[in-house]
Amino acid sequence: MKRTERTIAVTGAKGQLGGELCRMLGERALPLDIDVLDLTDRQATIDALLDADPELVINCAAYTQVDKAESEPELARAVNVGAVENLAEACRRLDCPLVQIGTDYVFGEGGKGKAEGGSILPWTEEDEPSPRGVYAMTKWEGERAAMKWEKHIIVRTCGLYARPCDANAKNFVKTILRLAETKAELRVVNDQRCTPSYVPHVARATLFLAEKSSNGVNGIYHATNRGFTTWHGFASEILRLANKTIPILPITTAEFAAAAPRPVYSVLDTSKYDSLGGPEMPHWKIGLQEYFEEYVKPLELK
Ligand SMILES: NC(=O)c1ccc[n+]([C@@H]2O[C@H](COP(=O)([O-])OP(=O)(O)OC[C@H]3O[C@@H](n4cnc5c(N)ncnc54)[C@H](OP(=O)(O)O)[C@@H]3O)[C@@H](O)[C@H]2O)c1
16 A cells, blocks of 8 residues: 555545545555545554655545444444544554544434524534434544644534535435336425535535644534535425426425434534635535536437
């Protein structure tokens, strides 16, 4: 794994965000995923990183199956907490920054109060998390594990969907497009608010924050696209852009009856990120438009 020039280690390199970061970094990336390194193996993780000697580590690896985590809490904790402890220890020994990817799910309870005009305020980095469910709780524990190493940045994001060329990605956009091919109508939850975020935009922001971490910046930063919607609102926009006209019925969280609890309102305030002057985070509808511009390209080439 040793390279002559210093690299940026990207864990979860075969996942949605890790994959995009590796594409953006090109030769500078040291891609790591479970096929080459199981991050829950403490000694192997520390040895591999000390050997590779990266200039920083971006941890995109996670146990991300929110519902399955309820029946596999030990594995979820091993990956979302234990692996972060291992990476933090490796970074401490290397004296290099650790960029840990966090989630909006740490805000499991309802909104945080009303702004003038009656709207609920987005969560800031200073707000106290209220995670509910195994995935959310282990990701919050993972943030605290990363914070034990002073050279950390936590990048909290939300509702990720990778570029259409990412064949392995599992996300809401792909699910809706698949269901639209097979179902006569769709039923989608309409009482949870969040910000769907396009992976290339979040990857750009993550690299900007990673660079800042090398210059001594640390702490928590929220990085999502702008605006917010419900899953029903998001699905409606996906179907509109895909020119699908099947009915889409709004349902409640209770009717959907998922195994794990979901945040009711997990819109993140990104003004702390904005204040650093990083790459612009477009509105979520622009992110989705960009996705579809890429999506149709291969069809046009036929
Ligand atoms: N997806 C979202 O909507 C969303 C929203 C907010 C925050 N986030 C956070 O953003 C980050 C990236 O999410 P993502 O959607 O890109 O995740 P993803 O596509 O599920 O990728 C995660 C990667 O980590 C790998 N991994 C799992 N266990 C591992 C282990 N023990 N050792 C090494 N690698 C391991 C996975 O391999 P396998 O596939 O083989 O398990 C997978 O390739 C995560 O921290 C997630 O919590 C995601």
